[in-house]
Amino acid sequence: MDHFLYNNGALYAEDVALTEIAEAVGTPFYVYSTATLTRHFRLFNEALAGMEHLVCFAVKSNSNLAVLKTLGDLGAGxxxxxxxxxxxxxxxxxxGExxxxxxxxxxxxxxxLVLEGGIRQFNVESEPELLEISRIAAAMGVTAPIALRVNPDVDAKTHEKIATGKSDNKFxxxxxxxxxxxxxxxRLPGIDVIGVDVHIGSQLTDLAPFEAAFMKVRELTQLLREDGHNIRRLDLGGxxxxPYERSNSAPPLPVEYGDVxxxxxxxxGCEIEIEPGRLISGNAGLLVTSVIYLKEGEGRDFLIVDAAMNDLVRPSMYGAHHDIVPVIEADAAxxxxxxxxxxxxxxxxxTFAKSRPMPPLRAGDLVAFRSAGAYGAVMSSEYNSRPLVPEVLVNGDQFAVIRARPSFEEMLARDSIPEWL
Known part of the structure; x- marks a missing residue:
């Protein structure tokens, strides 16, 4: 569920019309819903009720400061x-804790940096990293809390570029x-072994791989305790x-994940950590763009919009699907x-979509890419010298620009020409 709904024929973010935001900031732009972020975080928190736990938002999915503060103020790690x-x-x-x-x-x-600023734990990925953390912590006179990230060799049955739990992955x-x-x-100085960490991939739509991985974590935890380690925290990843495609069956719910x-x-008797990102922020965001041209081709027509692969790379990089809808609701007839x-x-x-059924659209019409709140703005670039698009946060009937579109002058000012030129 999200809070992007049609109202009197126009698509709204909560109580704000997307047309109003487009007039204020231009297109393309990202827009996020506070109500959706809040609801999705609370679903995970409630799914783990009765267990000591911390829901840690995966910052890589959406790192805007306003989004992080919204979730942090709710108690998220x-x-x-x-x-x-x-x-x-x-x-x-x-x-830091x-x-x-x-x-x-x-x-x-x-x-x-993090030892000085405070950290809940390092999820250690290799023996060389473990040695380096020990060396630095000992030199600083502090103790680093660590969990080893174990690779359980479980096939998450997700896209090969976002699978992380198989033996041939780098993780x-x-x-x-x-x-x-x-x-x-x-045996190492400066190290406090506190837990076990596992993460098998992203965009999983089946709970069976989670269950297989968690059972391996269970067995390992019991063995480690027999070896004398005080394992008191399990980080189970995200x-x-x-549901990128609304017409498909919905993935498992957080409460079902919690049951697993x-x-x-x-x-x-361990504290549980989970690290959801996509399910908290994904459906909390849209990318809104304007139609530039409708081009007739040989056997196919092209709807050319002012958003591009540098703004939303997922379709190009992963072959990912996003539902794309008109901001002004089409005539059903x-x-x-x-x-x-x-x-x-x-x-x-x-290319965002091929042979996608769309209502008649003209230059200047707005369309919205749904489920764009995760791995959208964070993966964007200035390829073709296109400025990064603004990000907007909506809260009820209010909206604010939380990252402004840079001017071309600001873009150019970041470069410098050597004195010999």
Whole structure:
């Protein structure tokens, strides 16, 4: 469920007409719904009710400070994968004790940054990383709380570019080696072994891979406790999918995900962490764009819009589907016709949809890409020297620009020409 609904024939974000925002900021733009972000966070929180837990929002899915503060003020923790994301979480007011640092390539500078600023735990992905954290923590005279991310070799049956739990992925320590690496961690200075971490992928629409992975975590936790480790926290990652296509059956609900956690590891007496991103922010955002031209081609028509692959790369990168709807509701009596929806970037890959049934549209009409709140703005670029698009947050009948569109002068000012030219 989201809070983007038609009202008197026009699409609204909560109580604000998208046409009003378009007049204020121009197109294309991203718009997020506070009510949707709040609802989705609370669904996860309620799904784990009765267990000691923390819902850590995956910052990589949407790192805007206003979004992070909205969730942080609700009590969310943050899962970060870079020093920059850590700085964003702290700038949004989230304390270090609610921030988890994941990622396979933590640098010495990043490790020192978070040890100084405060961290809930490092999710350690390799033995060299473990040694580096130990070295830096010992030199600083502090103790680093760590969980080892284990790779359970579970096929999440998701897109190959977002699968993270198979043996041929770059993430985590093979679960068969975990006991030896935990033993090494326990001997190292500056290290406090507190838990186990697992994450098997993104956009999962079946609970079976989660159950398989969590059962392996259960078995490992019991073995580690027999080895003398005080395992008191389980980080079970994120990955629950969202319905990008409204016509398809819905993915599992957070409450069903919570039931799997209870059934597999709920009796171990561990604090539970989860790291949802997409399911909290995905359906909380739209990308709104204007039609530039309708071009008639050989055997197909093209709807050319002013958003492009640099603004929303998912269709080009993953072959991803987004429902695309007119902002002004179409006459139900008019039969939609198939069009290819494309952007202006000079790439054939700048294609959002092929043969998508759409109502008749003209230059200047607005269309909205649904489910664009996750991995949309955060993955955007200035390819073709196109400015990053603004982001807008709606709260009831109010809206605010939470990232402005840079001017061309600001873009050019970031470059410099050497004195010899």
């Amino acid at each position: 943050m899962d970060v994968v870079s020093g920059g994301e850590y700085r964003r979480a702290k700038a949004a007011g989230v304390p 609610r921030i988890v640092f994941s990622g396979v390539g933590k640098t010495a500078e990043e490790i020192a 985590g320590i093979p679960i068969a080696k975990a006991r030896a690496v935990y033993a090494e961690a326990a 990955g629950l999918g969202i 956690i209870r059934r597999t590891v709920g009796d171990l 008019i039969l939609p016709q198939p069009v290819d929806i494309v952007g202006p970037v000079c790439e054939t890959g700048d």
